[in-house]
Amino acid sequence: xxxxxxxxxxxxxxxxxxxxxxxxxxxxxxxxxxxxxxxxxxxxxxxxxxxxxxxxxxxxxxxxxxxxxxxxxxxxxxxxxxxxxxxxxxxxxxxxxxxxxxxxxxxxxxxxxxxxxxxxxxxxxxxxxxxxxxxxxxxxxxxxxxxxxxxxxxxxxxxxxxxxxxxxxxxxxxxxxxxxxxxxxxxxxxxxxxxxxxxxxxxxxxxxxxxxxxxxxxxxxxxxxxxxxxxxxxxxxxxxxxxxxxxxxxxxxxxxxxxxxxxx
Amino acid sequence: xxxxxxxxxxxxxxxxxxxxxxxxxxxxxxxxxxxxxxxxxxxxxxxxxxxxxxxxxxxxxxxxxxxxxxxxxxxxxxxxxxxxxxxxxxxxxxxxxxxxxxxxxxxxxxxxxxxxxxxxxxxxxxxxxxxxxxxxxxxxxxxxxxxxxxxxxxxxxxxxxxxxxxxxxxxxxxxxxxxxxxxxxxxxxxxxxxxxxxxxxxxxxxxxxxxxxxxxxxxxxxxxxxxxxxxxxxxxxxxxxxxxxxxxxxxxxxxxxxxxxxxxxxxxxxxxxxxxxxxxxxxxxxxxxxxxxxxxxxxxxxxxxxxxxxxxxxxxxxxxxxxxxxxxxxxxxxxxxxxxxxxxxxxxxxxxxxxxxxxxxxxxxxxxxxxxxxxxxxxxxxxxxxxxxxxxxxxxxxxxxxxxxxxxxxxxxxxxxxxxxxxxxxxxxxxxxxxxxxxxxxxxxxxxxxxxxxxxxxxxxxxxxxxxxxxxxxxxxxxxxxxxxxxxxxxxxxxxxxxxxxxxxxxxxx
Numbered sequence: 022x023x024x025x026x027x028x029x030x031x032x033x034x035x036x037x038x039x040x041x042x043x044x045x046x047x048x049x050x051x052x053x054x055x056x057x058x059x060x061x062x063x064x065x066x067x068x069x070x071x072x073x074x075x076x077x078x079x080x081x082x083x084x085x086x087x088x089x090x091x092x093x094x095x096x097x098x099x100x101x102x103x104x105x106x107x108x109x110x111x112x113x114x115x116x117x118x119x120x121x122x123x124x125x126x127x128x129x130x131x132x133x134x135x136x137x138x139x140x141x142x143x144x145x146x147x148x149x150x151x152x153x154x155x156x157x158x159x160x161x162x163x164x165x166x167x168x169x170x171x172x173x174x175x176x177x178x179x180x181x182x183x184x185x186x187x188x189x190x191x192x193x194x195x196x197x198x199x200x201x202x203x204x205x206x207x208x209x210x211x212x213x214x215x216x217x218x219x220x221x222x223x224x225x226x227x228x229x230x231x232x233x234x235x236x237x238x239x240x241x242x243x244x245x246x247x248x249x250x251x252x253x254x255x256x257x258x259x260x261x262x263x264x265x266x267x268x269x270x271x272x273x274x275x276x277x278x279x280x281x282x283x284x285x
Numbered sequence: 286x287x288x289x290x291x292x293x294x295x296x297x298x299x300x301x302x303x304x305x306x307x308x309x310x311x312x313x314x315x316x317x318x319x320x321x322x323x324x325x326x327x328x329x330x331x332x333x334x335x336x337x338x339x340x341x342x343x344x345x346x347x348x349x350x351x352x353x354x355x356x357x358x359x360x361x362x363x364x365x366x367x368x369x370x371x372x373x374x375x376x377x378x379x380x381x382x383x384x385x386x387x388x389x390x391x392x393x394x395x396x397x398x399x400x401x402x403x404x405x406x407x408x409x410x411x412x413x414x415x416x417x418x419x420x421x422x423x424x425x426x427x428x429x430x431x432x433x434x435x436x437x438x439x440x441x442x443x444x445x446x447x448x449x450x451x452x453x454x455x456x457x458x459x460x461x462x463x464x465x466x467x468x469x470x471x472x473x474x475x476x477x478x479x480x481x482x483x484x485x486x487x488x489x490x491x492x493x494x495x496x497x498x499x500x501x502x503x504x505x506x507x508x509x510x511x512x513x514x515x516x517x518x519x520x521x522x523x524x525x526x527x528x529x530x531x532x533x534x535x536x537x538x539x540x541x542x543x544x545x546x547x548x549x550x551x552x553x554x555x556x557x558x559x560x561x562x563x564x565x566x567x568x569x570x571x572x573x574x575x576x577x578x579x580x581x582x583x584x585x586x587x588x589x590x591x592x593x594x595x596x597x598x599x600x601x602x603x604x605x606x607x608x609x610x611x612x613x614x615x616x617x618x619x620x621x622x623x624x625x626x627x628x629x630x631x632x633x634x635x636x637x638x639x640x641x642x643x644x645x646x647x648x649x650x651x652x653x654x655x656x657x658x659x660x661x662x663x664x665x666x667x668x669x670x671x672x673x674x675x676x677x678x679x680x681x682x683x684x685x686x687x688x689x690x691x692x693x694x695x696x697x698x699x700x701x702x703x704x705x706x707x708x709x710x711x712x713x714x715x716x717x718x719x720x721x722x723x724x725x726x727x728x729x730x731x732x733x734x735x736x737x738x739x740x741x742x743x744x745x746x747x748x749x750x751x752x753x754x755x756x757x758x759x760x761x762x763x764x765x766x767x768x769x770x771x772x773x774x775x776x777x778x779x780x781x782x783x784x785x786x787x788x789x790x791x792x793x794x795x
Contacts, residue, residue, distance in 0.1 A: 150400075174398050185660070189660055191655075194644050195615065195651075196661060197677040228390065232396040236383075247417060
């Protein structure tokens with residue numbers, strides 16, 4: 022559950038409206054996904070690194086939360102360097118594997134991109150409480166409460182599903198069906214266990230829906246919000262920072278002549 | 286109790302607590318769930334005056350929960366079932382007046398909506414459009430009223446079952462309902478939780494004028510709170526209705542048959558031959574953890590022996606590691622520390638360590654009945670569910686069929702052979718989960734809270750069946766909170782409270 026538990030951020034970022042974090046992360050991601058080149062991603066990453074000390078996370082928390090990136094980025098770099106579209110002079114040739122200048126550049130660009138998009142996304146959401154995000158989506162962005170709060174309530178069930186999954190695995194051993202058929206059997210049993218979990222989760226979900234309905238959820242009565250969610254100067258500043266970094270990244274790439282619009 | 290001042294009522298009615306009790310009227314009311322042949326409730330005529338406190342009884346399947354869902358307006362529309370007659374709260378359709386009716390359900394885990402205590406209580410008020418300042422005033426009052434002395438930001442996931450049920454009650458109270466409906470609110474709780482919730486309800490009803498309807502098998506728990514008992518007839522309509530003492534006296538036999546826990550009608554302990562056989566398993570200095578050998582221990586230093594023909598009851602407070610011990614003894618979790626060894630005659634060539642046994646070797650040696658029967662169902666019909674074990678053991682189709690037929694008959698499941706296990710009632714699910722384990726004839730039965738939430742009839746049948754199995758020479762290890770169950774069956778009691786390792790920083794047992 023630790024992944025779903027927000028870090029209680031002490032710094033300025035902790036008080037920023039989650040909607041502003043979402044907007045800033047989306048602006049950055051969209052700008053960086055429009056081109057695959059190393060200048061735009063590198064520029065964004067450099068500017069982000071300057072802002073990291075203000076993110077409200079300790080170095081340890083930062084490393085722990087971004088750990089998936091440090092696996093995903095190098096893996097992609099190696100895979101693309103080996104198997105990516107070749108171009109330019111060959112650097113290494115070894116049987117079917119050819120590493121060229123072109124595939125190396127592509128690998129670097131994609132590796133940087135994964136980190137440049139991933140770090141702000143993870144850092145901003147590590148300090149976001151899901152309840153606060155739902156409050157923001159409902160009050161600031163005016164998304165339908167039924168959708169926002171339904172999703173939030175569903176998120177809480179995820180922890181129960183993890184317990185259910187463990188119980189289901191034990192129960193299968195107890196029922197004597199956990200060791201036949203080799204790898205194919207194991208795959209089939211995984212599918213069956215997943216189906217059992219689905220059945221259980223639908224049942225839990227419908228009970229929760231009844232409890233929510235009994236508390237007046239989903240009627241036409243206009244809803245009030247117990248926790249105010251406002252969008253102020255601080256929030257605007259964060260979104261503006263996102264826009265500035267995105268703009269700087271694109272400008273740098275265009276000036277350097279490396280901009281390569283993916284849809285072109 | 287003086288803290289339960291709900292402030293002035295909306296329209297300034299001069300009533301205690303500011304809430305006007307609701308009137309319930311049923312006229313020829315009935316409901317048939319979509320896809321079912323028989324109606325869940327039919328031909329019901331009932332009047333409940335504002336402020337009355339009603340205990341609603343009836344056999345399993347008499348439609349008690351359906352009636353409460355109808356009163357709460359959560360039965361759904363035409364595609365969910367067919368309605369007959371009228372069911373009205375204050376003369377209007379319940380679904381049109383949300384907030385007038387508050388509902389607390391049985392399952393503590395499925396009612397928590399939000400992650401923080403204060404937010405969860407506020408949820409109903411938000412939906413009703415209550416102004417923000419007023420919401421937080423009501424949240425404070427409601428938490429006081431149910432005796433939950435927790436910070437508003439406390440995590441709901443850390444609460445015990447009893448605390449979660451009081452939280453659900455607070456959430457309903459904050460909506461200021463005129464009608465409070467409780468659907469087996471304590472059936473899934475340990476004895477402390479039951480008293481916690483009952484006392485909270487008693488305080489709450491003493492401080493408001495709200496009408497109360499509570500469904501519960503354990504009559505003695507609720508008698509101090511109610512002033513009227515209504516018994517629903519499984520065949521439709523009302524079987525008995527009146528003052529609690531009168532109804533319990535006049536309808537005693539029928540209530541006992543229906544599985545109601547009538548006070549003073551405690552079932553006698555079954556006769557046992559109590560012959561003791563060989564030792565099956567020994568634990569010394571055993572430490573157990575929920576993640577098996579890799580995790581940390583929730584209880585340690587446990588010594589026990591499991592012997593043929595004897596029942597060992599494992600008791601202890603919530604979070605003391607009872608279920609974890611049961612799963613470890615059952616060969617499903619690896620011990621964290623110490624030794625758990627099967628005797629050579631029990632292991633029968635499979636090795637001394639139960640966690641190393643193959644699932645099929647486990648089947649004939651240990652049968653485990655999980656706390657939640659739904660976790661152990663694997664197939665789409667009751668008949669196929671019972672065939673899983675015998676088939677895994679390689680029995681011929683005729684052998685499997687005869688074993689299945691015998692169990693269907695023995696546990697009164699024959700009329701349900703084609704039904705989906707998930708659609709059974711609570712008592713039927715429990716009987717099926719026990720039957721699936723018996724199908725492979727294990728020497729040791731491990732049961733986790735076998736009597737949780739069961740009505741008196743299922744309870745009697747379970748106890749009788751286990752006594753019979755013990756006399757056949759099987760061993761039983763049962764985790765239980767149920768003192769009557771311990772009295773009726775246990776040959777030895779292991780109280781785990783002393784072995785529990787409480788390392789939770791907040792002091793929350795779990």
